[in-house]
Structure formats: structure tokens, C-alpha cells
Amino acid sequence: MIDSANLLAIVLMASVTYLTRIGGYILLRNRSLSPRAMAVLEAAPGCVLLAVIAPVFVSDKPSDLIALALTVIAATRLSLLPTVIVGVSSAALLRYVMA
Amino acid sequence: MPTAKKRSRAGARHLSDHATPWAQCCAGALASVPVLFGIIPFGLVLGAQAAQKGLTPLEVPLLTGLNFAGGSEFAALGLWAAPPPLLLIMAVTFLVNSRMLVMGAAMTPFLQHLPKRKVLPSLFLMTDASWALSMADTRRRVQLGVEPAFSLAYYLGSSLVFYVAWIGCTALGAILGPLLGHPETYGLDMAFPAVFLVMLKGMWRGARRAVPWLVSLLAAAITYKLTPGAWYVATGAVAGIATAIMSAPVASAAKSGTPTG
Numbered sequence: 001m002i003d004s005a006n007l008l009a010i011v012l013m014a015s016v017t018y019l020t021r022i023g024g025y026i027l028l029r030n031r032s033l034s035p036r037a038m039a040v041l042e043a044a045p046g047c048v049l050l051a052v053i054a055p056v057f058v059s060d061k062p063s064d065l066i067a068l069a070l071t072v073i074a075a076t077r078l079s080l081l082p083t084v085i086v087g088v089s090s091a092a093l094l095r096y097v098m099a
Numbered sequence: 100m101p102t103a104k105k106r107s108r109a110g111a112r113h114l115s116d117h118a119t120p121w122a123q124c125c126a127g128a129l130a131s132v133p134v135l136f137g138i139i140p141f142g143l144v145l146g147a148q149a150a151q152k153g154l155t156p157l158e159v160p161l162l163t164g165l166n167f168a169g170g171s172e173f174a175a176l177g178l179w180a181a182p183p184p185l186l187l188i189m190a191v192t193f194l195v196n197s198r199m200l201v202m203g204a205a206m207t208p209f210l211q212h213l214p215k216r217k218v219l220p221s222l223f224l225m226t227d228a229s230w231a232l233s234m235a236d237t238r239r240r241v242q243l244g245v246e247p248a249f250s251l252a253y254y255l256g257s258s259l260v261f262y263v264a265w266i267g268c269t270a271l272g273a274i275l276g277p278l279l280g281h282p283e284t285y286g287l288d289m290a291f292p293a294v295f296l297v298m299l300k301g302m303w304r305g306a307r308r309a310v311p312w313l314v315s316l317l318a319a320a321i322t323y324k325l326t327p328g329a330w331y332v333a334t335g336a337v338a339g340i341a342t343a344i345m346s347a348p349v350a351s352a353a354k355s356g357t358p359t360g
Contacts, residue, residue: 040343
């Protein structure tokens with residue numbers, strides 16, 4: 001069963017999301033960018049990624065901060081899957097031990 | 100794969116040049132597998148939360164399949180009621196997903212070889228993870244001198260894995276609902292920071308270029324501590340990008356002559 005009010009909310013929400021997905025492309029397509037603009041666009045993704053995960057860096061739980069530190073160290077020397085395993089297992093273990 | 104960097108330049112170039120679209124698609128799908136650790140449990144939890152809010156097992160995959168942006172779905176479900184507050188849900192969705200404007204903009208210089216009729220539907224599938232993996236792949240291909248730098252097949256392979264996993268897990272979560280615990284207990288919420296940190300390593304271009312990142316992190320962390328809601332993502336990103344604009348290489352900008360774009 002699909003409720004019509006829920007369906008409307010879902011369609012409107014999905015439309016907003018799709019606009020954010022194509023907005024950057026629509027605005028910048030067919031424009032040649034200056035090296036300065038390119039340098040800014042190159043820095044932007046890292047800014048977004050760090051902003052998204054910023055809450056972990058200021059967690060109230062010491063266990064999470066230690067797990068994050070271990071994950072950062074792992075990320076600098078390991079590839080994706082081992083780093084994820086270090087992050088997930090250290091967070092689970094430290095939370096269990098330090099709870 | 101990070102090991103590709105270690106291969107000899109000529110050897111790797113040879114491999115990439117002759118990779119069929121299907122092989123590139125598989126490479127993208129394979130690179131996405133570690134990220135599923137973070138996506139599957141949260142999809143299950145999101146589905147369970149949606150069921151609690153009164154969404155049916157049919158409405159949940161409709162929501163996650165049409166919207167397909169987990170952060171905004173968590174935020175919207177927190178506000179969901181009968182009837183749902185439409186304007187509030189749209190505003191929060193925009194706020195949480197506004198980072199995709201920046202992500203799409205960052206990807207655009209690499210999409211110029213593709214027609215709009217291919218790019219617009221493809222962008223429907225853009226997520227944090229598939230975008231980050233695809234940008235890392237693009238950078239790798241630039242280093243190897245492969246043309247075009249952006250592989251649509253790699254991007255679609257990665258995106259479709261997340262799409263199928265997300266719809267499947269959220270629908271399953273809506274059905275299983277109350278049987279599930281919190282993914283935090285198993286440390287699974289650390290999967291996303293871990294993935295992003297590895298992505299950042301791939302984007303690293305020296306400490307000076309990373310100053311905007313640090314500003315973004317600090318601004319986001321402070322905003323997160325001081326304000327409720329998802330403002331911290333937008334605040335951090337804007338602060339970081341403002342720093343990048345101010346510290347962008349003025350010398351090379353002057354050399355380029357006419358300021359375009």
C-alpha cells in the first residue's frame with residue numbers, strides 16, 4: 001500500500017535531491033575554468049568529505065577518538081578494505097572495553 | 100586499486116588502455132565492496148526507522164530508490180509524520196544534500212567528453228562513495244595518461260552496486276524492523292570515516308593544499324558542537340572552499356590571463 005501524502009513527500013524530496021545532483025553540472029558545463037577555479041574545485045571534495053565526518057573528530061567518547069586515531073594511522077598506510085576493518089573492529093572493541 | 104600506482108607506468112598504461120567498458124564497470128563494482136560494510140547495516144536501520152514512522156514495506160524502497168541519498172533520508176524520517184511536513188522535508192533534504200552541488204561541480208570538468216543525455220541520468224546515481232571512488236579512479240587515469248580521464252563505466256559499476264544494496268537493505272530493514280540492534284554496537288558507523296580517510300589520502304597534494312580541508316574540518320566540528328541538525332556539513336564545506344578561494348595560486352591565475360568561469 002502506498003499513501004498518497006507519503007508518495008507526494010517522497011517525490012518532492014527525490015526531486016530536490018536530484019536537483020542537487022545535477023545542479024553543479026548544469027551550472028559549470030560549457031564553461032572553461034581558470035586554473036584558480038580548478039584549484040578551488042580540486043580542494044572542494046576534501047572539504048566536503050571532512051565536513052561530513054567532522055562529528056567523529058569531536059566525539060564525547062574516548063573510545064571513539066582512539067578508534068578514529070587508529071583509523072587515521074591505518075588510512076595513511078593501508079588500502080581501503082584493511083582500513084575499514086581496522087576502523088570497524090577497533091571502534092567495536094574499544095566501545096565494548098571502555099563502556 | 101592502490102597497487103596499480105606501484106606498477107610501472109608503461110605496464111599500467113597498457114592495462115588501462117585495453118580495459119573494456121565491462122572490465123572498468125567490474126573494477127568500479129569491486130572497489131565498492133568494502134564500502135558495503137558501512138552501507139548494509141545502515142540501510143537495514145533506516146528501513147526499520149521508516150517502518151516505525153508508518154511507511155509500508157512498499158513505500159520504503161520507493162523512498163530510498165527515488166531519493167537514494169541516505170543522509171537526507173535519515174534526516175527526513177526524523178521529521179516524518181502523518182501527513183508529512185512537505186516544505187520542512189524539502190528544506191532539510193536540500194541542506195543535507197547541498198554537498199552534491201559541489202561534488203557535481205568538481206566532477207564536471209571530467210565529463211565534457213560525454214553528451215548531456217548520458218550525464219544527466221548517470222548523475223541520478225551519484226553518492227558520496229561512488230563519487231569519491233570515481234574521482235580517485237579519474238586521478239589515477241590522469242597520472243597514467245589514459246584518455247578520457249573519467250570512466251563512465253567505472254562510475255556506473257560502483258554506483259549500481261550501492262543502488263541495489265541500498266534499496267535491498269532498506270526494504271529488508273522495513274520488513275525485519277524491530278529485530279535489529281544499533282549498528283554502533285558493532286562499530287559499523289566507523290566504516291564511513293575509514294572510507295573517506297582513504298579517499299583523502301588519494302587526494303593529498305601536499306600540506307599547503309590541505310589547509311582548506313583543515314579549515315573545513317574545524318568549522319564543521321565547531322558548528323556540530325554548537326548547533327543542532329545538519330548545518331555542520333554546509334558550514335564546514337563553505338568555510339573550506341572560501342579558504343581555497345583565498346589561497347588559490349594567484350600566480351598561475353595571472354598567467355592564464357582572462358578570468359573565465
